[in-house]
Amino acid sequence: MTDQRNPENAAKEGLAAAGDTGGLEALVARAARAGKGLPPVERWNPPFCGDIDMEIRQDGTWFYLGTPIGRMPLVQLFSTVLRKDADGRTYLVTPVERVGIRVVDAPFVAVEMNVSGTGDGQVVTFRTNVGDVVEAGPDHPLRFVDEDGTGGLKPYLLVRGRLEALVARPVMYELVGHGEEIVLDGKAMFALRSRGAVFPIMPAEQLRRLGG
Structure with missing residues (x-):
């Protein structure tokens, strides 16, 4: 069943279950405010703010700090702000930051x-x-x-x-x-x-x- 609650609140709950940090929670909030649907991430040019310990495994499961992210609303939110750049790396991108994540195969x-x-x-x-x-x-x-x-x-x-x-x-x-x-x-x-x-x-x- 689709989660009908506010996506930012649902995402924060998912992060709490995955062992969230304040910095990542702030990233979730900014991603949620970027807009519904698919934000224009290809047009954004924010500064690179380092890597975070997030990984997408070959079976499509997302991990944060080594723990699976179990809430689909959170995974779907992050998926809308994914971008793979010409350097071959994959990033989460908002209007104000770009952070690197690991992708084992395809996102x-x-x-x-x-x-x-x-x-x-x-x-x-x-x-x-x-x-x-x-x-x-x-x-x-x-x-x-x-x-x-x-x-x-x-x-x-x-x-x-x-x-x-x-x-x-x-x-x-x-x-x-x-x-x-x-x-x-x-x-x-x-x-x-x-x-x-x-x-x-x-x-x-x-x-x-x-x-x-």
């Missing part, structure tokens, strides 16, 4: 998908663990990475800015079920269509070797 996880239409009209829509709903396409491309050491496949969806969502493993299996063999630049590829864009997954020959 978001795509936990659900829906496919509508067929052929060139096919649209693949994802929902992330923090509630973003994103249609894969030219503005939100998918990329597929071979995972070193396991031979597994890791799909990523661009959500906004430079922030990506790792497609959860069960969703990935569903996703590749909608792939098809398409010739791209003269080479047969196993690929996925969405909103008129084609996203290569792997060479068709490789898929056949895997028994697909």
Whole structure:
């Protein structure tokens, strides 16, 4: 059930459960005042104020001071002021400060998908663990990475800015079920269509070797 209380109050309660400090509580308050929805973090240029002990694990769980942040309203609030800069680092950004956090893999996880239409009209829509709903396409491309050491496949969806969502493993299996063999630049590829864009997954020959 969605928490209908004031997001700043709900966030402060979550911080108390996670072992909050006064500085982080102040950051939460400023993030809450930045506005509802998605604040224009890409346009803000506040000073860097150091790193905080916050980490987003590969499964999308947020930790502060080594403790999971259990309140979804707080995680959702922080997710709206996330920004990944050209230096490759991820920050929480408000109009007056920018603080660094650690991200093990991607800041978001795509936990659900829906496919509508067929052929060139096919649209693949994802929902992330923090509630973003994103249609894969030219503005939100998918990329597929071979995972070193396991031979597994890791799909990523661009959500906004430079922030990506790792497609959860069960969703990935569903996703590749909608792939098809398409010739791209003269080479047969196993690929996925969405909103008129084609996203290569792997060479068709490789898929056949895997028994697909």
